[in-house]
Amino acid sequence: MSKTARMTMIQAINSAHDVLLERDERVCAFGEDAGYFGGVFGCTQGLQEKYGLSRVFDTPINEAAIVAMAIGMAANGMRPIAEIQFADYIFPGFDQIVSELSRLRYRTAGAFSAPLVLRTPCGGGIYGGQTHSMSPEAFFTHIPGLVITMPSNPYDAKGMLIAASESDDPVLIFEPKRLYNGPFDGDPHKPALSWSSHEKGAVPTGHYTVPLGKADVVREGTALTVVAYGTMVHVALESAQLAGIDAEVIDLRTLIPYDIETIAKSVNKTGRCVVLHEAPRTSGFGAELMAQIQEECFYALEAPIKRVTGWDTPYPHAHEWEYFPGQTRVMRALKETLEA
Amino acid sequence: MTPAPSRNRAGFTVPEPPARPGEKPDFSGLGLSQDIPVTRPDPDCPAKDTHMLANALIGVLNSEHQAQGQWDPALSPKTLRQGLHVMLKTRLYDDRMLKLQRQGKISFYMKALGEEAVACAAGMALRFEDMLFPSYRQQGLLFARDRDMVAMMTHCLSNAKDNLKGRQLPIHYTWKEGNFFSISGNLGTQFPQAVGWAMASAARGEDTVTASWVGDGTTAEGDFHGACTLASTYQAPVILNVVNNQWAISSFAGIAGGLNATFAAKGIGYGLATLRVDGNDFLAVYAVTRWAADRARAGHGPTLIEHVTYRADAHSTSDDPSRYRPKEEAKAWPLGDPVERLKSHLIALGEWDEARHEALTDALSKEVLASYKTAESYGTLRDGPLSPVPSMFEDVFVGQPWHLRRQRQDLGV
Numbered sequence: 001m002s003k004t005a006r007m008t009m010i011q012a013i014n015s016a017h018d019v020l021l022e023r024d025e026r027v028c029a030f031g032e033d034a035g036y037f038g039g040v041f042g043c044t045q046g047l048q049e050k051y052g053l054s055r056v057f058d059t060p061i062n063e064a065a066i067v068a069m070a071i072g073m074a075a076n077g078m079r080p081i082a083e084i085q086f087a088d089y090i091f092p093g094f095d096q097i098v099s100e101l102s103r104l105r106y107r108t109a110g111a112f113s114a115p116l117v118l119r120t121p122c123g124g125g126i127y128g129g130q131t132h133s134m135s136p137e138a139f140f141t142h143i144p145g146l147v148i149t150m151p152s153n154p155y156d157a158k159g160m161l162i163a164a165s166e167s168d169d170p171v172l173i174f175e176p177k178r179l180y181n182g183p184f185d186g187d188p189h190k191p192a193l194s195w196s197s198h199e200k201g202a203v204p205t206g207h208y209t210v211p212l213g214k215a216d217v218v219r220e221g222t223a224l225t226v227v228a229y230g231t232m233v234h235v236a237l238e239s240a241q242l243a244g245i246d247a248e249v250i251d252l253r254t255l256i257p258y259d260i261e262t263i264a265k266s267v268n269k270t271g272r273c274v275v276l277h278e279a280p281r282t283s284g285f286g287a288e289l290m291a292q293i294q295e296e297c298f299y300a301l302e303a304p305i306k307r308v309t310g311w312d313t314p315y316p317h318a319h320e321w322e323y324f325p326g327q328t329r330v331m332r333a334l335k336e337t338l339e340a
Numbered sequence: 341m342t343p344a345p346s347r348n349r350a351g352f353t354v355p356e357p358p359a360r361p362g363e364k365p366d367f368s369g370l371g372l373s374q375d376i377p378v379t380r381p382d383p384d385c386p387a388k389d390t391h392m393l394a395n396a397l398i399g400v401l402n403s404e405h406q407a408q409g410q411w412d413p414a415l416s417p418k419t420l421r422q423g424l425h426v427m428l429k430t431r432l433y434d435d436r437m438l439k440l441q442r443q444g445k446i447s448f449y450m451k452a453l454g455e456e457a458v459a460c461a462a463g464m465a466l467r468f469e470d471m472l473f474p475s476y477r478q479q480g481l482l483f484a485r486d487r488d489m490v491a492m493m494t495h496c497l498s499n500a501k502d503n504l505k506g507r508q509l510p511i512h513y514t515w516k517e518g519n520f521f522s523i524s525g526n527l528g529t530q531f532p533q534a535v536g537w538a539m540a541s542a543a544r545g546e547d548t549v550t551a552s553w554v555g556d557g558t559t560a561e562g563d564f565h566g567a568c569t570l571a572s573t574y575q576a577p578v579i580l581n582v583v584n585n586q587w588a589i590s591s592f593a594g595i596a597g598g599l600n601a602t603f604a605a606k607g608i609g610y611g612l613a614t615l616r617v618d619g620n621d622f623l624a625v626y627a628v629t630r631w632a633a634d635r636a637r638a639g640h641g642p643t644l645i646e647h648v649t650y651r652a653d654a655h656s657t658s659d660d661p662s663r664y665r666p667k668e669e670a671k672a673w674p675l676g677d678p679v680e681r682l683k684s685h686l687i688a689l690g691e692w693d694e695a696r697h698e699a700l701t702d703a704l705s706k707e708v709l710a711s712y713k714t715a716e717s718y719g720t721l722r723d724g725p726l727s728p729v730p731s732m733f734e735d736v737f738v739g740q741p742w743h744l745r746r747q748r749q750d751l752g753v
Contacts, residue, residue, distance in 0.1 A: 028543070054543060059573075060566075060569045060570065060573055062562075062565075062566045062569060062570075064532065064562055064563055064566050065532045065563070065566030065567070065569060065570050068529065068531075068532030068533045068535075068536060068563065068566060068567075068570075069532055069533070069535060069536035069539065069570055070536060071533045071536060072532070072533035072534060072535060072536020072537035072538070072539070072540065073536040073537065073539060073540040074536075075521070075533070075536075075537060076471075076536070076537045076540035076541060077540060077544075078540045078543065080536075092562070095526070095529065095563075096529060096532075096563075099524065099526045099529060100524060100526070100529050100533070104522065105735045105736070105737075105738075106507060106735045106736055107504065107507055107508055107512075107514075107522055107524070108504065108514040108516070108522040109503060109504045109505045109507060109514075109735055110734075110735045111503070111514050111516040111522070112514065112516060112521065112522055113738075144736050145736050145737065147737070167738075168738045169737050169738050213741065256741075257737075257741035257742060257743055260742060260743075261742075
C-alpha cells in the first residue's frame with residue numbers, strides 16, 4: 001500500500017493524472033488552458049512540464065473539436081483525458097458526445113470504441129452565475145453508452161479518475177467545483193472548510209481505484225435513506241446532523257450505471273427516502289432515482305419519496321443561496337419524510 | 341397586398357442555382373475547364389505556396405483524353421486499368437443495390453454515380469495502412485481496397501452476417517481490418533475525429549496518414565471548422581477532403597456559401613495547404629491525394645482538398661432530384677464522367693478498347709450478381725434471419741449493466 005498525503009480535490013485529480021501519465025504512455029491530457037497553465041482550477045498544473053508538450057497540452061476553444069479529437073485518439077489506441085473547462089461549456093461538444101462517443105462501440109458492433117475520460121467542473125456555490133454553475137448530468141444520463149460519475153471528495157475523485165481512464169467505456173466525470181478546495185455542507189456563512197481534516201482528504205499518493213458503479217454508504221442510519229451525489233452528499237450529512245435524524249446517507253458516486261442494489265437495500269431497511277441534487281428538478285436525475293426506488297421498494301415505503309433540488313430556473317447570480325438546495329430545505333424534507 | 345418598402349437598402353440574399361427543373365442547365369458561372377494546366381509545388385513547400393491552387397482547378401486529363409501538365413502522376417497502364425476496374429465495379433454495385441432497394445430487399449441506398457473517381461483514385465493513391473474516415477458516398481474506397489463485396493452486401497441487407505449486427509442503416513459501412521472507420525450518418529463529425537486519429541498515429545511515430553471526406557454542404561457544420569483548426573494547430577498528418585458535388589440533397593453549393601469563395605479557399609484562413617482538383621479526373625485526384633499523403637507522411641502537415649464533381653443521381657433512395665434541378669444537368673456537367681474519361685484515356689493510349697470494356701462490364705456485373713446471391717442466402721431485412729435479438733442489448737457498454745440486463749429480460753430474450 002502506498003503512502004497517503006493530505007490532498008484537496010484538485011490535488012487528488014492532479015495526482016490521478018500524474019499516476020496515469022507515469023504508468024501508461026497511451027494517456028494524454030488536454031483542454032482549454034490545461035497545458036502550460038495547468039487548467040483554470042489547476043487540475044493539470046505542472047504536468048506539461050513533467051511529461052512534455054505532446055502529452056499534456058492546450059486546445060483551441062472548441063469543445064466539439066476537443067471531444068472529437070479525443071474520440072479519434074481513443075479509437076486509435078490512446079487513453080485521452082480531456083477537460084471541458086466548465087460543465088456549462090460542454091454543449092458545443094454535445095453532438096460529439098451524444099451521437100458519436102456514446103454509440104461508437106454499438107454502431108460498429110465492437111470494432112471501434114473510444115475509451116476516454118471527459119472531466120468537467122460542475123455545480124454552483126462559487127457565485128458563478130448562470131454560465132459557471134450548471135449541473136447538467138441529466139442530459140448525459142439519458143444517453144445509452146456513457147458512464148456518468150460525480151465524485152464528492154478527494155479520495156474518490158482520484159480513485160474514480162484512475163478507474164475511468166482504465167475503463168474500456170467512455171466516462172464523464174462531473175467534478176463539483178465547490179468541493180475542489182474543501183467540503184461544503186451547504187452553509188455559505190460558515191468559514192470555508194478544508195480537506196485537511198476530512199477523512200476523505202487522506203489520499204494514497206500512488207495507484208488505486210474506486211470502482212465505477214458502486215455507491216458508498218457514507219453514514220449508516222435507520223430513520224430514512226438519503227440518496228445524494230456531489231456537493232449534496234455533504235449537505236445531507238450536515239442537515240441530518242442538525243436535524244438530529246439518524247439518516248443513512250448514500251453517496252451515489254456513479255450515476256450510470258447506478259448502484260440500485262445498495263439503494264434498494266437501504267430503502268427496504270429504512271422505508272423512507274429523500275433524493276437530493278443541485279440540478280433543476282423537472283426531468284432531473286432524481287426523477288429516475290425516485291421512479292426506480294418506488295419500483296424496487298414500494299411495499300417497504302412508509303412515506304412518499306421526496307426530492308430536494310435546484311429550482312427550475314437558470315442558476316441565478318445574486319440569489320445563489322436561494323437557489324442552492326441548502327440545509328433549511330433539506331432538513332425540512334427530512335423531517336417531513338420522517339413524519340409522513 | 342403590397343409589401344412595405346424596405347427601409348434597409350442592404351437587405352439580404354438567398355442564393356439560387358442557375359437552373360431549376362424545366363430550365364436549361366447552366367454551369368458557365370463555375371468557370372470550369374479541363375484544359376488549363378496548373379503548376380505543381382513540391383509537397384514540402386510552405387502551405388502559402390499552395391494557396392493560389394485553392395482558386396485554380398488541378399487537372400491532368402484534357403478534353404482530348406491526353407494526360408498533360410505537371411500533375412500527371414505518370415501511372416502505368418496496369419494501374420490505370422485497375423482504376424477503371426474499381427470505378428466500374430463501384431458503379432455496377434451501386435446499380436444493383438439501387439434495384440434491390442426498389443424491390444424492397446434493402447431499406448435504403450446511396451449511389452456515387454458521377455463522382456466515383458473521388459473515392460476510387462484516393463483509395464488507390466493512399467497506402468492500405470492509411471486510415472480512412474469517409475462520409476457516406478465513398479464506397480469507392482472499399483472497392484479500391486478490395487473489400488469483400490459479399491460482406492458489404494450482408495451489411496446492406498442487415499442480415500445475420502451483417503458485421504454491424506443490423507445496427508446501422510445500409511451503406512454505413514465499418515471495416516476495421518481495412519483501416520476504414522465507421523460511417524456515422526451525422527454530417528462532418530468524422531472530420532475532427534480524423535485529426536485526433538492522425539495525432540495518435542503521429543504520437544506513436546507511425547508514418548501512416550489519415551484521410552477524411554465531407555460534402556460541400558457539410559463545410560457549413562462547426563465540425564468542419566473544428567477539424568481545420570485542429571489540423572492547423574497541431575499540424576497533424578491528415579488529408580481533409582471536401583467533395584463538392586454541387587448538391588446537398590436539394591440545396592445547391594451556394595447555400596453553403598459556395599458562390600463567394602471556393603471550398604478549398606476556406607483552408608487558406610487556417611493556413612492549411614489547399615488544393616482544388618477536377619474530381620472527375622481519375623489521374624488528377626490520384627495525383628493530389630498522393631501529393632497530400634507525401635506531404636503529411638514527411639511531417640509537413642495537413643492539406644485541404646476540394647474535389648469539384650457532380651452528383652449525377654439522387655442524394656439517396658429517399659430523394660427525387662427532378663423536383664429541384666434540371667434532368668439534363670448531369671449530361672451538361674463540364675467535367676464529364678469519370679469512368680468515360682479514364683476509359684477514353686486508356687483507349688487513346690492504345691491500352692483499352694470497347695470489346696475489353698464490354699467484357700469487363702459483363703464480368704463485374706456477374707460478380708456483383710453472384711455476390712448478391714450469396715449475400716441474400718444469409719438473409720434479408722424483410723425475411724431474416726437477422727442478428728439474434730439479444731444482441732441489440734450488447735455493445736452499449738463493454739459489459740451489460742443491470743439496467744440493460746433487466747430490459748433485455750423485459751423483452752423476453
